[in-house]
Amino acid sequence: MAINIDVEKNSGENNVNLLRRFTKKVQGSGILPRVRSIRYASRKLSSYKTKMKTLEGIRRRADREELIKLGKIVENAPRKK
Numbered sequence: 001m002a003i004n005i006d007v008e009k010n011s012g013e014n015n016v017n018l019l020r021r022f023t024k025k026v027q028g029s030g031i032l033p034r035v036r037s038i039r040y041a042s043r044k045l046s047s048y049k050t051k052m053k054t055l056e057g058i059r060r061r062a063d064r065e066e067l068i069k070l071g072k073i074v075e076n077a078p079r080k081k
Helices: 015-029 031-039 047-070
Strands: none
Touching: 015 031
């Protein structure tokens, strides 16, 4: 989605004022915040990666439950601050 900002030079207007008007229009349009917000956004994980991440979580949970049953770790251990 391209939004073009059109600013034409008025008679008797110098380049600095034209540039200032252009800058104000760009700020008012909200283009820069939107572009900056998506600049470092990570892309969506593939279905395979999502599946592998889910399986790893299931494995980790099963291992933790086994350790709790064996008494090697406490179920709700208080966290150290």
